[in-house]
Every structure is written in C-alpha cells, then in structure tokens.
Amino acid sequence: xxxxxxxxxxxxxxxSWEKSGAFTPIVPPNPKKARKEKEPFTIILPPPNANNPxxxxxxxxxxxxxMIRYHRMLGDPTLWLPGTDHAGxxxxxxxxxxxxxxxxxxxxxxxxxxxxxxFEFVNTNRDLAKNQMKRLGFSLxxxxxxxAMDEDHNQRxxxxxxxxxxxxxxxxxxxxxxxxxxxxTSFSNLEVLHKSVDSHLWYFKYPVVGEKDxxxxxxxxxxxxxxxxxxxxxxPKDKRYSDLKNKKLLLPLVNREIPIIFDSxxxxxxxxxxxxxxxxxxxxxxDLGKKFNLKFIRIFDYDGKANDNVPxxxxxxxxxxxxxxxxxxxxxIGLMEKIKDYSHEVGHCYRCGRPIEPITSPQWFxxxxxxxxxxxxxxxxxxxxxxxxxxxxxFLLWMNDIRDWNISRQIVWGQRIPxxxxxxxxxxxxINFVTKDGSNVSGYWRDLQSQYDFSQIxxxxxxxxxxxxxxxxxxxxxxxxxxxxxxxxxxxxxxxFSSGQWPYSTLGWDPNGNHSPDFDYFYPTTVLDTMWDIxxxxxxxxxxxxxxxxxxxxxxxxxxxxxxxxxxxxKMSKSKGNAVNPVDxxxxxxxxxxxxALVIGVAPGSDIALSDDKIRAQRxxxxxxxxASRFVLMIIERFKEKNPDLKISSDIDISALNxxxxxxxxxxNKIISSTSSNLNKYRFGxxxxxxxxxxxHDFCDVYIEKTKDRGEEVIPxxxxxxxxxxxxxxxxxxxxxxxxxxxxxxQTKLVESQLITSTWxxxxxxxxx
RNA sequence: GAAUCUAUAGCUCAGUUGGUUAGAGCGCUUCAUUGACAUUGAAGAGGUCAGAGGUUCGAGUCCUCUUAGAUUCACCA
Numbered sequence: 015x016x017x018x019x020x021x022x023x024x025x026x027x028x029x030s031w032e033k034s035g036a037f038t039p040i041v042p043p044n045p046k047k048a049r050k051e052k053e054p055f056t057i058i059l060p061p062p063n064a065n066n067p068x069x070x071x072x073x074x075x076x077x078x079x080x081m082i083r084y085h086r087m088l089g090d091p092t093l094w095l096p097g098t099d100h101a102g103x104x105x106x107x108x109x110x111x112x113x114x115x116x117x118x119x120x121x122x123x124x125x126x127x128x129x130x131x132x133f134e135f136v137n138t139n140r141d142l143a144k145n146q147m148k149r150l151g152f153s154l155x156x157x158x159x160x161x162a163m164d165e166d167h168n169q170r171x172x173x174x175x176x177x178x179x180x181x182x183x184x185x186x187x188x189x190x191x192x193x194x195x196x197x198x199t200s201f202s203n204l205e206v207l208h209k210s211v212d213s214h215l216w217y218f219k220y221p222v223v224g225e226k227d228x229x230x231x232x233x234x235x236x237x238x239x240x241x242x243x244x245x246x247x248x249x250p251k252d253k254r255y256s257d258l259k260n261k262k263l264l265l266p267l268v269n270r271e272i273p274i275i276f277d278s279x280x281x282x283x284x285x286x287x288x289x290x291x292x293x294x295x296x297x298x299x300x301d302l303g304k305k306f307n308l309k310f311i312r313i314f315d316y317d318g319k320a321n322d323n324v325p326x327x328x329x330x331x332x333x334x335x336x337x338x339x340x341x342x343x344x345x346x347i348g349l350m351e352k353i354k355d356y357s358h359e360v361g362h363c364y365r366c367g368r369p370i371e372p373i374t375s376p377q378w379f380x381x382x383x384x385x386x387x388x389x390x391x392x393x394x395x396x397x398x399x400x401x402x403x404x405x406x407x408x409f410l411l412w413m414n415d416i417r418d419w420n421i422s423r424q425i426v427w428g429q430r431i432p433x434x435x436x437x438x439x440x441x442x443x444x445i446n447f448v449t450k451d452g453s454n455v456s457g458y459w460r461d462l463q464s465q466y467d468f469s470q471i472x473x474x475x476x477x478x479x480x481x482x483x484x485x486x487x488x489x490x491x492x493x494x495x496x497x498x499x500x501x502x503x504x505x506x507x508x509x510x511f512s513s514g515q516w517p518y519s520t521l522g523w524d525p526n527g528n529h530s531p532d533f534d535y536f537y538p539t540t541v542l543d544t545m546w547d548i549x550x551x552x553x554x555x556x557x558x559x560x561x562x563x564x565x566x567x568x569x570x571x572x573x574x575x576x577x578x579x580x581x582x583x584x585k586m587s588k589s590k591g592n593a594v595n596p597v598d599x600x601x602x603x604x605x606x607x608x609x610x611a612l613v614i615g616v617a618p619g620s621d622i623a624l625s626d627d628k629i630r631a632q633r634x635x636x637x638x639x640x641x642a643s644r645f646v647l648m649i650i651e652r653f654k655e656k657n658p659d660l661k662i663s664s665d666i667d668i669s670a671l672n673x674x675x676x677x678x679x680x681x682x683n684k685i686i687s688s689t690s691s692n693l694n695k696y697r698f699g700x701x702x703x704x705x706x707x708x709x710x711h712d713f714c715d716v717y718i719e720k721t722k723d724r725g726e727e728v729i730p731x732x733x734x735x736x737x738x739x740x741x742x743x744x745x746x747x748x749x750x751x752x753x754x755x756x757x758x759x760x761q762t763k764l765v766e767s768q769l770i771t772s773t774w775x776x777x778x779x780x781x782x783x
Numbered sequence: 784g785a786a787u788c789u790a791u792a793g794c795u796c797a798g799u800u801g802g803u804u805a806g807a808g809c810g811c812u813u814c815a816u817u818g819a820c821a822u823u824g825a826a827g828a829g830g831u832c833a834g835a836g837g838u839u840c841g842a843g844u845c846c847u848c849u850u851a852g853a854u855u856c857a858c859c860a
Contacts, residue, residue, distance in 0.1 A: 015819090017819090017820080018820075018822065019822090190858080192858095203857090203858085204856095206858095208856085208857070215860085232860085233860065234860060235860065236860085247860090279859090280860085281859080281860080284859080284860065285860065288860095289859095289860050290860080291860095296858075296859090296860080297858030297859090298858055298859055298860070299858095299860085300858085301858085358859090358860090359784095359857080359859095361858085372858075404787065404788075405787095407786080407787075408786070408787065408855070408856075411785085411786065411787095411856075412855095412856065415856095415857085417858090546855090547855090549855095550855095550856085581795080583795085614797090614807090614808085615795095615796060615797045615798095615807065615808075616796080616797080617796085617797070617798090619788095620788090620789085620796090621853095622796095623795060623796080625794095625795070625809085627794095627795080627808075627809045627810090628795075628796095628808070628809080630809090630822075631807095631808050631809070631822090632808090633822065634820090634822040634823095635822090636822090637820065637822045638819095638820065638822080638823090640819090640820080641819045641820035641822090641823090642819065642820080643819085644819050644820080645819030645820080646819085647819090648818085648819065649819090691799095692799090695799075697799075699797070700797080700798085700799080703797065703806095703807070706807085706808095707806095707807080714819090714820090715824075715825095718819085719824085
C-alpha cells in the first residue's frame with residue numbers, strides 16, 4: 015500500500031461500480047405488487063442546468079448520495095435518477111451573451127433558427143456536468159438519464175396542458191404582468207426581485223374641469239405613467255374631496271378629461287389622499303380600472319419605449335427619459351407642487367437586474383386556488399413532510415395567498431405552447447418577423463397581409479402576440495379546419511411548468527394510463543432533496559402537479575439542504591470571482607475530502623462556509639483511514655510471518671475479549687445505532703461528526719495504540735471494527751472506503767465483493783456485563 | 784408591511800425530545816515521535832453559551848422582551 019491515500023484513482027473505482035451494475039436497480043416483473051411488498055427508495059436528482067458546469071452547490075448532491083448508498087446497503091431497491099434541465103430563460107440569457115460577443119442578438123434570427131442554435135450550444139455542455147457528477151462519486155443510474163427537452167417529456171407536459179385547458183385550469187387573459195423590456199419576456203411573481211430604491215414622491219396638480227384655479231394634487235412615485243392616467247381615485251370618506259362627485263379633471267400635458275372615482279381602498283393618510291390611476295401600468299390601478307370600467311391606455315410598448323398613445327414629443331422615450339420630460343414640463347407650466355424624498359420597493363428582473371415594467375399583456379395563466387388547496391392539505395397532513403420543519407411554515411404561508419401563475423414566456427428556448435391561431439379571421443394579431451433580406455418587421459396582420467406573403471412571415475417568424483380573446487386550437491389539425499393561415503403560439507412554457515412535472519415524467523407516466531414499469535414501481539418517490547431557494551419555484555409546483563396529474567404526492571419527504579458559501583460566508587458567484595469548481599477540489603484533495611467537508615458538523619438547512627482548511631482537515635481524515643488500514647494489514651503480515659498457519663478472520667471469540675476489546679466493540683455498537691438513527695432523521699452533520707470522532711479517537715488513538723503490544727488475538731477485533739467502520743463511512747466517503755475494502759479483500763477472507771453493495775452493519779453481540 | 788433564522792473558544796461552526804466538569808476543526812503554547820499516518824501523537828491555554836427577565840429541582844437548550852445581523856415573502860400610490 016502507498017504511504018498515503020491517492021485520490022487520483024477515484025475515477026477507476028467509479029467505473030468499477032458503474033460496470034458492476036450497482037447503480038441500476040432491477041424492476042421486478044409485477045412492479046405494482048412488488049412495490050406493495052417492499053417499497054423502493056427513490057430520489058429524482060434535481061436536474062442541474064444544461065448550460066453551465068457544476069458549481070460548489072451541486073457538490074451537495076452528496077447528501078442524496080449518502081441517502082442512496084445507505085439505503086442500497088440496507089438492501090432496499092434503490093434508484094437515483096439523473097437528468098439535466100433546459101433552464102429556459104437562464105439558458106437563453108447565457109446564450110444571448112454568447113451572441114453578443116459575435117455582435118449578434120436574438121433579433122437577428124427567426125425563432126426556429128435561434129432555437130436550433132441554442133440546442134446545439136446546450137448539447138456541447140451537457141456531458142460536462144455528467145462527468146463532473148461522476149468525478150464526485152454520485153451513484154446515479156445513468157441508464158435512466160433524462161433531459162428536459164426530450165421528446166417524450168415534451169409530449170407529457172403537452173398532454174397535461176391540454177387537460178388543464180379542458181378543465182379551465184389554464185386560461186388566456188390580458189392582465190398586468192411583470193415584464194422585462196430588456197429580456198423581452200414576462201415573468202411570474204416569483205421571478206421579480208423587490209429592491210428598496212431611494213426615490214421621490216412627486217406632487218402634481220390636476221386642474222378641475224369647469225372650476226377656475228381649483229386643483230386636485232396627486233402624489234406619485236412614477237411621474238412618467240401619468241400620460242396613461244384614466245382616473246384619479248380618492249376615498250369616499252375623505253371630506254376634502256366629497257364635493258367633487260361627478261366632476262372631472264383635466265390631465266395635464268395630454269389634455270384628456272378623466273373622472274374622479276371613489277374607492278375605499280385608497281389610504282386617506284398617504285400623500286394627498288388622491289391617487290392617479292394608470293390601469294395599464296400598475297397592478298393596483300389595474301384592479302381599479304376593472305372595477306370602475308376605466309379606459310386602459312398602454313403607453314409603453316414591449317421594447318420599453320413610449321408609444322403613440324402619448325403626445326408626439328414623448329414618443330420613443332424610455333421610462334427614465336420620459337420621467338424627466340414629464341417632470342420638466344409639469345414644472346414649466348406650474349403644476350409641480352412639491353417633491354419629497356421617498357424610499358420604496360421596486361420590482362427588478364431577477365435575470366438582468368433592470369426594473370420590471372408592469373404592463374397589460376395577453377398571457378397564459380394557471381388558476382392556482384384549487385391546486386394550491388390540495389397541495390396545502392397534503393403538506394398539512396404530512397403526506398409530504400418538509401424538512402427542516404421551519405420551511406413547512408413558509409410553504410403554507412406562501413400557498414395561502416398564491417396568485418394565478420403566468421406560465422408563458424416570450425422566449426424561444428423551451429417547450430413552445432401547443433396552441434394554434436388562425437390568421438384568416440384574426441387581423442389583430444401582432445407579428446414580428448425577419449424578412450428574407452434580414453430586416454425586422456413588426457406589425458398587425460391586418461396591415462402585413464397585403465405587403466408580405468404568408469410563407470415569408472411563417473419562415474421568418476420571431477414572435478406573435480394574439481389578443482387575449484383570440485380563439486385557439488390545441489392541434490394544428492384542429493386549427494386547419496378553421497382556416498388556411500395557421501401560426502403556432504410563439505410563447506414557451508415557464509421552465510418550472512416543465513420541471514414541476516419532472517418526477518412522474520422521468521419515471522414514465524403516460525397520459526393514457528399505460529405507465530411504464532418504472533412509474534408503477536418507483537412512484538411516488540421517497541425523498542426530494544434540494545436547496546430551499548427553490549422551495550416555491552420547484553418543490554411547490556411538483557407537489558401541485560403530482561397531486562393534480564397522478565393523484566399522489568411526487569415524494570414523501572422534501573428535504574431542504576444547505577447553501578454553500580465561500581470561506582468568508584459570502585455567496586459564491588462568477589462575477590465576484592469567489593466561485594469554486596468542485597472538480598478542482600476533488601483533483602487536489604479527493605472527492606471524499608470535499609464530500610466530508612460539506613456535511614460534517616453542518617446543522618440541517620444551515621449555511622456551509624466551505625474553506626480550504628475544512629477540506630484539508632477532511633483530506634487528513636481520509637488519509638487517516640487509509641493508514642489505519644495499512645497498519646492493520648501490516649500487523650497481520652507480521653503475525654503471519656511468525657506463524658504461517660495463522661487463520662485470518664474477523665470472527666470474534668467473545669470469551670477471549672479483554673477490557674479494551676469490549677470497550678471498543680461497545681463503542682462500535684453505539685456508533686452503528688447512532689449512525690443509522692441519524693441517517694434516518696437526515697442528521698448527516700451529526701452522523702459524520704460522530705463517525706469522525708469514533709474512527710480517529712476511539713479506534714486509532716486509543717484502541718490501536720493499545721493493541722501494539724498484544725498478540726495475534728487482536729486480529730478479529732481489529733478487522734471487525736475496521737470493516738464495520740468502512741461500511742458506516744462508505745455513504746459519506748465512498749472512494750477511500752471502497753479502495754481499502756478491495757485491498758483488504760485481497761488479503762483476508764471477505765465475502766462481499768464490493769463495499770457499495772455490501773450490507774449495512776448490525777451490532778456485534780457482546781457478553782452481558 | 785409579514786414571516787423566518789442567527790447571536791456558543793481567536794476564526795468557522797456542532798450541541799435530537801431541557802439533566803452530571805459546554806464540544807469539533809483550524810489557529811495558538813509546550814512536549815514527543817526516524818517501521819500506520821508530520822496529512823502524526825500527548826498535554827495545555829482559551830467561553831459569565833448577545834443582554835434582561837421568566838418557567839423548572841435543573842436552561843446554551845423552553846417562554847417574553849431588548850439589541851445586533853441575515854434571509855425569505857409581499858401589486859400599495
């Protein structure tokens with residue numbers, strides 16, 4: 015044996031495991047029945063994004079590997095299913111940055127071409143993550159690997175979509191959505207970051223029509239939207255304005271007469287108690303607009319510029335430019351009353367960081383109320399146990415006031431929504447396309463149809479935007495019955511609409527009920543392990559979809575793991591330059607050292623500061639195991655030299671044990687039961703720490719030292735404690751334990767061929783005290 | 784605005800349902816060690832467990848408040 019452990023050989027060990035079939039469970043002939051007799055232990059890997067190499071956080075898949083290896087050793091049929099996610103907006107955002115380097119942008123391509131280019135880009139990256147996961151020792155069943163853009167997965171989510179449409183759980187509507195004009199897409203509420211912004215409250219005077227020198231002053235944080243105001247709202251109990259019933263105001267700069275409306279939602283104490291109402295650009299005002307049947311005047315286009323609903327001099331300005339122009343002009347004409355400092359929360363795009371523009375836009379929504387209710391019930395009834403417990407509370411809180419989910423994204427990378435529009439009788443469809451000579455054209459079908467032939471529009475199509483009440487058909491064939499000029503919706507599904515269906519889809523759920531044996535055997539899965547930051551994005555959606563589509567929860571336990579931070583406790587990110595590549599660490603110190611460093615002494619769900627010190631300490635521990643094993647083998651050799659007939663065995667003769675033997679075996683029994691119990695309770699930090707202490711202190715420092723002046727009778731106890739320790743440690747540090755085991759196997763009589771598939775230890779029977 | 788979490792040795796953190804002298808890693812001090820391992824061993828210094836109050840025979844552990852920090856959720860002008 016080498017003088018110290020050499021992690022360079024870890025990949026060979028991984029190959030031998032994979033080749034032996036240890037990662038691949040066998041599905042019995044009658045899976046449903048077999049499941050009832052013995053339930054498999056199943057984890058679906060949270061699929062990493064296909065667009066990027068793994069980061070340190072992904073190394074925490076180690077937690078899943080620990081559970082998987084533990085259950086495999088317990089003898090449970092065990093499946094850990096790998097896959098990668100297409101990660102819609104994330105990937106497109108990354109790819110657009112690549113395009114920018116070439117001096118191109120998404121506007122240079124029709125959507126089909128752009129889609130194909132992104133697909134190629136993703137394919138070149140996909141194997142990277144896979145090899146990294148192998149390097150870290152994750153015992154995933156690669157024969158079942160999936161990708162979120164696999165055709166069978168697409169077909170499944172399309173089927174679910176159609177079902178939801180037919181049951182009125184999916185609807186189209188023109189509502190206020192969170193829109194990023196830079197990314198060119200809407201977002202769900204979850205994808206909006208609320209940042210505190212130091213700004214101002216501007217007080218404008220709106221003249222009262224027909225009354226000389228009388229004004230109503232409104233206070234606003236968004237002067238620019240005043241060009242789209244269609245009312246001013248006050249509280250009916252506010253005496254300052256009670257005489258203004260049936261009066262109108264003259265909107266300055268625009269010279270439009272707007273009504274005064276009375277609604278109890280208006281806070282009398284805020285500002286002047288009078289609020290400008292812009293139904294097309296503010297969520298609250300949208301509600302008022304609906305309630306009072308106000309005009310909806312959208313003043314910003316999808317590119318963020320002011321459109322022709324504003325006076326000519328303002329057209330084409332971006333919101334911040336428009337703001338300044340409005341402030342200047344109101345000041346000039348003497349209608350700016352005052353400006354106060356004011357700090358408030360503004361929604362920003364989680365992707366590009368720019369302010370979100372709330373605008374009305376036709377989009378696809380999922381009705382959440384009933385779906386959320388069933389998920390809430392499942393969690394309350396512990397059909398799904400959320401661990402650590404504190405996340406259960408925030409889950410229920412979030413579910414409690416959930417809003418309808420905007421599932422359509424105006425990007426190309428993702429599953430294109432399977433709905434078709436008929437242009438023949440739908441002139442108001444807004445179309446963007448690239449012409450044959452490469453220029454961008456945008457316009458309504460009513461105007462375009464005379465200038466371009468349909469085939470050019472179809473082949474150059476970038477986006478279309480159909481009015482919310484446009485009829486649509488769920489297949490091209492259906493649509494064709496209605497007309498000749500057919501275009502498919504260009505919006506794609508929110509990534510989470512796809513990944514929310516990951517558990518049953520990857521296992522082979524079938525819309526027609528002909529489920530695969532895998533689905534019958536492994537679904538519902540056992541544990542879902544992920545970081546808490548996607549509890550709402552992903553975990554909640556999976557529970558919702560699972561219950562809706564299969565009638566069962568997708569997993570029984572949702573285990574939220576820690577967040578990996580750098581040595582200083584800072585969030586890792588590429589831009590900060592403090593991101594570490596887990597594979598680099600594995601090359602330098604061994605995957606085992608990294609894995610151990612990530613779990614030892616970490617409380618459930620708390621942050622992990624990953625430092626070099628910590629990794630080195632665990633590298634030392636791994637080496638300690640190597641050397642303790644080397645020592646045991648060495649003294650066996652020495653006894654053999656003295657006595658060539660010596661039988662090497664780990665069978666313990668209870669009557670021959672001395673005090674030290676009994677003490678170490680007693681501790682061994684304790685560590686066996688505490689490790690099992692800690693693993694059952696997801697207390698990986700405690701389990702690993704106890705094992706560390708037992709092996710290094712109890713076994714090496716105390717017991718081995720004491721055996722140094724004893725005879726060959728120590729061999730069975732030494733072997734028993736060593737082999738049992740290797741088994742207990744194997745889920746955490748699989749490589750060193752397996753490689754030591756293989757060496758031991760060559761030199762002593764060991765029955766089991768691999769540690770990975772060996773049985774979990776049971777306590778040694780000792781004489782009663 | 785709502786909720787959650789954290790505050791324990793110089794640093795990074797463990798400490799399950801409350802129970803004897805509060806632990807680990809790294810760092811520090813002294814010593815040992817040339818055949819398991821210097822990626823070692825032994826001994827040691829170092830904490831009024833943020834502060835105040837309460838429950839209890841007993842609290843780092845439960846409750847209340849205060850202070851400091853972090854995070855998440857949230858359509859308020």
